[in-house]
Amino acid sequence: MPSRRHLLHNAIAATVGLAVGGQALPGPGSAVLPQADMEALIKAAQIDPRRADTAITAGSKDSVLLVERALRDRGLLAATYVDGHFGTSTVAAYAAYQRSLGYSGLDATGLPGQTSLRLLGEQRFTVTRAVTPGSAVAFRGAQVNIRTRAMLLEAERLLGRQLTISQGSYSTSDPTSAGTHDGGGVLDLSVDGMSSTLRTTVVRQLRQVGFAAWLRTPSQGNWPYHVHAVALGDTDQSAPAQHQAGDYYLGLNGLANRGADDGPAVTPKLTWEEYQRTL
Template sequence: MTDQPSEMAGPRSRRRLLRSALLAAGGITAAAVPTVVAMRSADAAATVDMELVLVAAMVDPPKSGTGTTLTAGPHVKVVEQALDAKNFLAAGSVDGHYGSTTVSAYSAYQKSLGYTGLDANGIPGPTSLAKLGTDTGLFTVTRQISVGSSSDSYGGKRVNTRTKNMLAAADGKLSWSLTLTQGSYTTGNPDSAGTHDGGGVVDIAVNNMSTTQRWQTVKALRDVGFAAWLRTPEQGFSYHIHANAVGDTDMAGVAQNQVHDYFFGKNGLSGHAADNTPAAYKGTFTWWEKYKRG
């Protein structure tokens, strides 16, 4: 985008104007004028771990209550403080929990920048998050996540570059090849319930695999950062593996909710039953960038 709408005037600017007016009124010293809300200077800006914020943005919204995820709470809270400073989030919702209120606030912020569709899904992208930190002076961003091109492919199916790299890494762990039956950014498939509408979600064929190979494939996908499950006829599906790339900024909301289920050991389906994966193949919750660091 070359042109973007002007930023909304935040409370920080209004406080500065009020402070200047009071100082100009005569007989009032700077020390006598309180700062209404302590805002960090650029030199003292916090660092926000984008990886942790994205995980929280996918895990937190379906939760009951306002608990935080992993060690993401302090990072989410700084982002929420910035949204508050830009008048997109009420101060009472600044709590370190990236719930539905924060998703809506961040989506409104994205729309104020001119973004639409998946680019305004309430999940921070690297550009909007860095801009929010710079414009408020509250934070800089570390461990950025970028999905790359949304028009890449793997085995002839459309995926983004990050998903492509993840699939290649999982493929490299196996002595057989992954074959995708459905890629990402596809719409109109009622069996998928909208999970493939955005990025980071794929279905994988398993008909030519033994039972053990199917579970080994699930494990390989989980090892590199997918929330992956073997779908079965007992669940109402033909056999296949469904996989969501944890932390994908283009992911559709219904697919993000599946990441929440995966985090809590559930199957990602509407009934939220327990994950049917045998213990030996469950792996641990991770994401692509964390996997690459080892």
């Protein structure tokens, strides 16, 4: 049982904002900063620019408004676009903010990264549910990031078989990929020798762990049968890959024709982080 002296010390510390037990206590008049949910922000930044309207992605409005207000106050976003919809204007404003930090390439696509988001939120908001793709690593003859590797390994565990990577991430060698493989979170997987049923099962399991995945066929483009997979919520994606992720959420096929999704239905559509919380 704490002593009377200890209780008195805690009461005084709480009043003046001292630390108790290693934890800083708020002093009088101090404000608790609002929280920006990074997972929700990334989801909105992938989906909202692909919408035909200005609908708001469920669960993202408060976090998006925090970001939009910060961008507005930096003179990067017009007030009319501070509406909770992470559309093309907000993406462009965030990309401009990233460039102002000295970022370029994949670090300045308008998709919030953990470091830029925390800098934007200084003295305005804190970041929760931070997402990071991890560093790029060599894996089975291809390059992927750590998050994508973990996702693929989990899908393989569910399948009970190992898959063959025909094209990895951070790859610009294939002109038919339209830039989707330029960044992180994207894989092409071989389906050679698989039955139609097994191909569908592979796509379903990839979707289960957080990929937007489709079976691509020769009738769709200049490529052989393969599975194309885009890791939802990957902050290292190229802009074309971001668009494919958004289209998947909206029930589309991720191709230029923006046709209906032709893959197996998986509900709800989870990111890797959301999937992990179900285990």
